Amino acid sequence: MPAMNMIQALNSAMDVMLTKDPDVLVFGEDVGYFGGVFRVTEGLQKKHGLTRCFDAPIAEGGIVAAAIGMGAYGLRPVIEIQFADYIYPGYDQLVSEAARLRYRSAGDFTAPITLRTPYGGGIFGGQTHSQSPEAIFTHVAGLKTVIPSNPYDAKGLLISAIEDDDPVIFFEPKRLYNGPFDGWHEKPVEPWSKYDLSDVPDGHYSVPLGKAAIARAGDELTVLAYGTMVHVAIAAAAHAEVDAEVIDLRSLVPLDIETITESVNRTGRCVVVHEATRTSGFGAELVALVQEHCFYRLEAPIERVTGWDTPYPHAFEWEYFPGPKRVAAAMRRAMGRN
Amino acid sequence: MPAMNMIQALNSAMDVMLTKDPDVLVFGEDVGYFGGVFRVTEGLQKKHGLTRCFDAPIAEGGIVAAAIGMGAYGLRPVIEIQFADYIYPGYDQLVSEAARLRYRSAGDFTAPITLRTPYGGGIFGGQTHSQSPEAIFTHVAGLKTVIPSNPYDAKGLLISAIEDDDPVIFFEPKRLYNGPFDGWHEKPVEPWSKYDLSDVPDGHYSVPLGKAAIARAGDELTVLAYGTMVHVAIAAAAHAEVDAEVIDLRSLVPLDIETITESVNRTGRCVVVHEATRTSGFGAELVALVQEHCFYRLEAPIERVTGWDTPYPHAFEWEYFPGPKRVAAAMRRAMGRN
Amino acid sequence: MELTPDMRNEPTLSLRVPVPRARPGDPVDFSHIKPPPAGAAPRPDIREEPGAMRDLAFTLVRVLNEEHEAVGPWDPKLDPAVLRRGLEIMTLTRAYDDRMMRMQRQGKTSFYMKCTGEEAVATAAALAVDAGDMCFPTYRQQAFLIARGYPLVQMMNQIYSNADDPCKGRQLPVMYTSKKDGWFTISGNLGTQFPQAVGWAMASAYKGDHRIAVGYIGEGSTAEGDFHAALTFASVYRAPVILNVVNNQWAISSFQGFAAGESATFAARGIGYGVAALRVDGNDFLAVYAATKWAAERARANLGPTLIEMFTYRAAAHSTSDDPSRYRPAEEPQHWPLGDPIERLKQHLIASGEWSDAKQKTLEKEAVEAVRAAAKESEAVGTLGQSRPSAKTMFEDVYKEPDWRLRRQRQEVGV
């Protein structure tokens, strides 16, 4: 099996789906001839043709709206929003339309669209190239929200998203595109090819939505994480010397509540991590669910390690990013070992 | 003191501020000559003139953007979004601009705008006239989010919001405009004039942002609520026969964590209620905070009573609305009395 | 020395806020509306470049003259049977509107919206396009759905959110859906469906289909960003779509000046995108038909989108929640210079010997009867609150399959 980085894996997922299903098409700003600013769609236009992978006007709302219309017709559009920070002009179409089409029409119309967008910080992108807006989609009934943490899942989940009959917001951790990143930002980056999860089959396969993965098995404490933070959590466990079970949620909606509950009921301790601002982040929902489901097993308060309640500042990227030190400190607090 | 319903109290707040500060102006769809579809701005144009209270194009994004430009100039615009359900086209301007102007310019520019909008269900408005999107604003660093529950607070909080130098999203519980509503929807509605909190002074006064109120004192359990749900919680306490302390948060950001913590540490039990969809609603943040601050005093899982994870369906309004029965059931569960 | 602005002898700036010509109590003033004579506007070949027909955005395509004759190059030369069918649909729509409005007043439903005075806009368009074409309506094109033969009783079931409501009680009244009839599910959010129509049309083109999309937006809602997205995408991808702006002069209480309608026509918006644009007398059934047909031919010939401003007047209240006498002279509707679409088509048919006042009376009676019969059937199922779909359906269709949250929430409701 070829070693793929996350960019290649995502590209392969679209390539496979474009080949398999004539109703799949891909569009977005700069995704056509150029292949996208992160090169995730590179070569797709050349291989599949001008009308199957093409550029779009700089109008995120229009891109989503056009995709909804196409979905209503019967296509499966895959759209790219260049940075998650630029998704807001499309928010109305996603919330008021894509999410509700099936419900309001009692199944008469649906919007089987996949919206891909790179999210997260750690690339010195400043406040408009670093955001993690996943929470505001998880609040919306009718949308699914998916975030992979490695090439294998990226491809398998993206294929599932494209094949899914509901609208899926697919966040790509851009800090992981070229290699895993554990938050020790001064260490050199290792390419994905050194990791097992870069063994990505060339052809079609899928990873189901709604099924979490155990990224690191452990017994002392449960970490709930997704995307970039999965790797940070693993690094933090080593740093904290805590035998943490790191759950890679993979999809936030639908959420694999069983895996979460089983783990926390076993460990009795839980740390939730994400890069997004803390207040009303998806971590709040996770904390709420864990305390609802595991209250009587909890031995310590559930900790949240998150971005601060500020924008993502350019020069203070590493103070903002919830790196392994902060996660480790939370783990130790949760263990009563501080 | 005159008895005012909430509409009159809000109108009076704007009247007072238009009179007091020439930099205050009011605009939005249908708010000028007509006085707004809920008549909250009635008479303001006539009294203060065409350029101080006027209609706007049907462009929520444009309304917010214009207000930001005005704020940058030095005005204090008060804008109305006709229904909270229609706020999403303005979301980008609120999140990417209003919320960040001060931060990104290091205080060089600010956006002292107040955005008023009616929210919530219970008026047979169907899914596009019933939403409660407060959570998606509380997630955004730089925005304040305020929700009054009675005429006195409505006026005092709105004056505070207009005088505040940061952008404030001011949600008006439309089900409470004409009288309190405790969720027993088959009971006749009583007008505000029968209630003390309709004693609203004519002139200028303010209720500070960030200070919760004890809507009902109690010792057995703490309910965290805001807007319409304050009244439902009080009714539910009676129905459940639980001596609940009902905290009316009044502002979600800034949040009065002290009042919350003090109460829950005392009662050891907590129920959080809101009308918005459950997942990633502001209730999740409240649960997270309470378990972070009061973990060792909690005697039962914190309960959430919320709207379902569906749109707000026209014919199933009362199944959707988290009425006193559902809140009471949660109280009794929290008390171990079910 | 440079003069600073306040040293110059300049007036100060002042903020201009649009004001309509007449408010309650003022005399009606339509003196600014000067409809050109019927037949005057040229009809370009569909292959003409949009840039060569910009003038059509500033005039008014009209076919019916003062003598009720069809004149000029836009006369679609329709078979009288089609005209009678149009009259029938419009008459039925008006009867339907009247009854549903009364039903709301009687508390049988929560809300209703009439299209009185605008019936031709949707009716003629529906007859001018093909059955497979998809309509992306606003809440004011019920005549289009009626023209497609959708059963009145189903419409009423939706209005009543009753047990047979095709929307399963989820939508506010008037938000119909019917994919098989080429009718897109109506959104309560203004404007959103306009660029969706373009996306649908792009999909049809992508698939090498023949079907086109027909989108609608109110003139007030053209201010939304979605309007601009629709025009941009339609132009860039030359989508086979007809984009209709229904300029009925009012957006609830705001006159069209608040959508920049004082400064230019809405059809003129097309010019900046290189989109062919027509401005049409929306109360002239024949003009609406001809313009729609022309636009449909262009679209089907891969010549791209057409923007049509349907110039008309909202004769009734915005909705049952509205009272227009608070913001416009009560007599304004009667003075609308372009008349009533039903009356005008009727007169044309009479003038051409195809109709009579007596026949119209009969038609009206039949329409009222048809509505009454449908109402009886629908009300037997139930009006709002009397019957409704099973409560468990409330948790369905959020996703194709409910996840654990929805299953659990449904259990909590006990259904």
Next chain:
Amino acid sequence: MELTPDMRNEPTLSLRVPVPRARPGDPVDFSHIKPPPAGAAPRPDIREEPGAMRDLAFTLVRVLNEEHEAVGPWDPKLDPAVLRRGLEIMTLTRAYDDRMMRMQRQGKTSFYMKCTGEEAVATAAALAVDAGDMCFPTYRQQAFLIARGYPLVQMMNQIYSNADDPCKGRQLPVMYTSKKDGWFTISGNLGTQFPQAVGWAMASAYKGDHRIAVGYIGEGSTAEGDFHAALTFASVYRAPVILNVVNNQWAISSFQGFAAGESATFAARGIGYGVAALRVDGNDFLAVYAATKWAAERARANLGPTLIEMFTYRAAAHSTSDDPSRYRPAEEPQHWPLGDPIERLKQHLIASGEWSDAKQKTLEKEAVEAVRAAAKESEAVGTLGQSRPSAKTMFEDVYKEPDWRLRRQRQEVGV
């Protein structure tokens, strides 16, 4: 029997996706750009109705002819001192761009964006408006800020996010702010500032001020809903604002066809809103100056907004993250038919006996020197990562006063 579409003898639909005339490897093709002769466009009185000057949206206002003379009604007849000042600013801007680009390549900062080839667009406008007017720039109008006399060293401090950065290390490089210099804080989000400029102008009008706003947007970004909001609000409230579309042909890798630039000009967008619209040779300093001056006079006389398409070319990469040779012929910039703005202004000054090649050489040397001196000063404070504001500032300015969350979070960081 009615013919269904596929029974008709019609071609099937097909989706049209725009394609630029030349890709890497292809010969450069600017044959579609046919600039009219300088001096040909009429210059209407500022009081003229926008509807009477629609043609100006389809031509190109040009002043400098092939012989480097200023000709025609738009000749602003500028004092040579102003022209030399313009040349100075443009030359300085280019030197600044070159150095900062190199600094990024050397790892001294994370990101940079040049405006090479577009210097006249911002420079001439800055000189044509008043000091109190507020500029709402994109990231490509640095020449405007330089023209306002803002210190280069401050700009560099921002680029380096160093201890003296006026944005306190919070913003991506090039996102300057300076209220006192009439320069609005730049947003990373495209388009958002365009309707804000209108709001600012409305506020100025509301207060009976004299100041106007000058907004900028790239041609690619005109597709955003914000562009439409700006035009709508400017038209409705007749705001004293100049709305500039900088059409530099490219939006990263997408040519202007993806913003509907193949079907009409960007200036033509103004027509649909009844907004006065000019299309201007953006590489002609005199034309940009004259058009801006005209628009400013209109605005200050309460005559409302003007939309100006600045027709130019992005000669450099989009940003330091971009490589244009991947999507356009590498030689395209050299073939741009409207030349280089600095070269053209220089030749004009030489032709009018006000300048020489030798003087230009000196000016260039001085510019490089000025930039070097500023860089020395700024780099002494620190390049990216070498110095920065105190980390506690990270929690300031989220609100006027931090709430308990921010105080607690700051404590957690230990600053």
